[in-house]
Amino acid sequence: MALVLLPGLSNLIDDISEEKKLPPQVVEAALREALLKGYERYRRTMYLGISEDPFDEEYFSNFDVGLDLEEEGYRVLASKIIVEEVESEDHQIALQEVMQVADDAQEGDTVVLDVTPEKEDFGRMAAATTKQVLAQKLRDQQRRMIQEEFADLEDPVLTARVIRFERQSVIMAVSSGLGRPEVEAELPRRDQLPNDNYRANATFKVFLKEVSEVPRRGPQLFVSRSNAGLVVYLFENEVPEIQEGSVRIVAVAREANPPSRSVGPRTKVAVDSIEREVDPVGACIGARGSRIQQVVNELRGEKIDVIRWSQDPGQYIANSLSPARVEMVRLVDPVGQHAHVLVPPDQLSLAIGREGQNVRLAARLTGWKLDIKNSTEYDQSAEDAVVAELISQREQEEALQMEAEERLAAEQAARAEEDARLRELYPLPEDDEDYVEGDQLGESEQTEATASEEMPGEEPTSEEPAPEDDGEVAR
Incomplete structure (x- = not known):
């Protein structure tokens, strides 16, 4: 068969490569695959209305398309095995036929033949299939490159621009670097901030939460404004001491979307100093609060408490309940990380916070279960009795859990031993x-x-x- 001419093939590949921001070789591979799908459709249409389609899913696995960029055309090629008697003309060729052109041909060898149909025979349906497959393959390649590009980013915080809205999600345009094309990312409702105004073309700092494969949509970027990583990034960019390593962020507890509208978003950040002469809290706040104010402005007025981390759990817990003043912290169950925090009556509501937000964030930050107690009404003996009962219940539950795990392990070991004994007495054929x-x-x-x-x-x-x-x- 002759070469099927495609005038302007080289220019077409270059134009698609420029428009889609894809390498030319990727466009060529997509075009070859699309033309092969078009050839499959051409072969299948020959049986429409006559008989059942005889081709299975792997039937055309030995076919390929070769592009000739110099002559601007393509050929359909088939790899066929040389046999004595041909059972499938698409996969085999007779030895006698091959020996007419190659005397040294042997049975079992593979030859590549040109099976290109005439251009007028290709058909409108096959051409439409080629066009559809090419568009789909180019989209898949774009998404795959996006996935690889953003999955390897060292800096997970991006500048995003609002372009449209879909249901409750905000679709934003993000770029992985200077000079790189913008791609779409989704900001779901749960990752938005209540104080943000998502108007068209508004720009925000967003945290790249994940690059995941979405059914029927391919790789998709998901960004977040509520992720704690965004707070860490903002502090790192505003506080030189963090960049230098003399101050480090130990833990972050954030409630960007409180359960009630009457409570605003709030974050607690625990910081520590590597050098004794450096005040980590003061470094993060800055002169007259200039540094922390930049972070607050970027987060649209979110309240941020910067507290000092301590190796002493009691001191760390007391610091985490800032701005409340704590009289005493009793670590009533260190193993179960349970503590009683004693505060003056006038500090009780402040320590708990509106709808429990302050103590809830402190518990997340420290990892301890915190009970806020009025120091003037605290009965230590009665509280110790209650805690002792709770500890006893926890130990009993842990003992039961351990006993159940040991019983399960013993049953599994007994079954394995019995299986080994039976296979020794009655070996299976695959054993030996x-x-x-x-x-x-x-x-x-x-x-x-x-x-x-x-x-x-x-x-x-x-x-x-x-x-x-x-x-x-x-x-």
């Missing part, structure tokens, strides 16, 4: 084929010897039925 064959042979010889003893002086004949035991062994 030599054993089975040898066993069959030994049993057969033993059967013949027994038959000879029972009938002395008589030679066994071929008409004599085989012993049933031999069949048992074979099974």
Whole structure:
């Protein structure tokens, strides 16, 4: 078959490469695959209305498309195996036919043949299929490159621009770097901030939450404004001491979307200093609050408490309840990380916070279960009795859990031992084929010897039925 001409093929590939921001070789691969799908459609349409489609899913796996950029055209090629008798003309070719052009051809060799149909025979349906597949493959390649590009980003915080709204999500345009094309990212409702005004073309700092594969949509970027990583990034960019390493952020607890509208978003950040002469809290706040104010402005007025981390759990817990003043912290159950925090009556509501937000964030930040108690009404003996009962219940639950795990492990070990014993007594064929064959042979010889003893002086004949035991062994 002759080359099917595609005038302007090289320019077409270059234009698509420029428009889609894809390498030319990627566009060529997509075009070859699209033309091959078009050829499959051309072959299938030959059976429409006549008989059932005879092609299965892997039928065209030996076909390929070759592009000729110099002559601007393409060919459909088929790899066929040389055989004596042809059963499938699309996959095989007769040895006698090949030897007419190649005397050294041998059965089992593979030859590549040109099976390109005439351009006028290709058909409108096949051409439409080619166009659709090409567009889909280019979209898939774009998404795949986006996934690889953003998955390897060292800096997970991006500048995003609002472009449209879909249901409750905000669709934003983001770029992975200077000079790179913008791509779409989704900001779901749960990752938005209540104080943000998402108007068209408004820009925000967003945290790249994940790059995941969405069914029927391919790779999709999901960004967040509520992720704690965004707070860490903003502090790192505003506080030089964090960049230098003299101050470090130990933990962050954030409630960007409180359960009630009457409570605003709030964050607690625990910081520590590597150098004694550096005040970590003061470094993060800055002169007259200039540094922390930049972070607050970016988060649209979100309240931020910067507290000092301490190796002493009691001191750390007291610091985490800032701005409340704490009288005493009792670590009533260090193993279960349970503490009683004693505060003056006038500090009780402040320590708990509106709808419990302050103590809730402090518990997340420290990892301890915190009970805020009025220091003037605190009965230590009664509270210790209650805590002792709780500790006893926890220990009983842990003991039951451990007992159940040990019982399960013992049952599994017993089953494994029993399985091993049974397989030793009754080996399976896949365990040891030599054993089975040898066993069959030994049993057969033993059967013949027994038959000879029972009938002395008589030679066994071929008409004599085989012993049933031999069949048992074979099974």
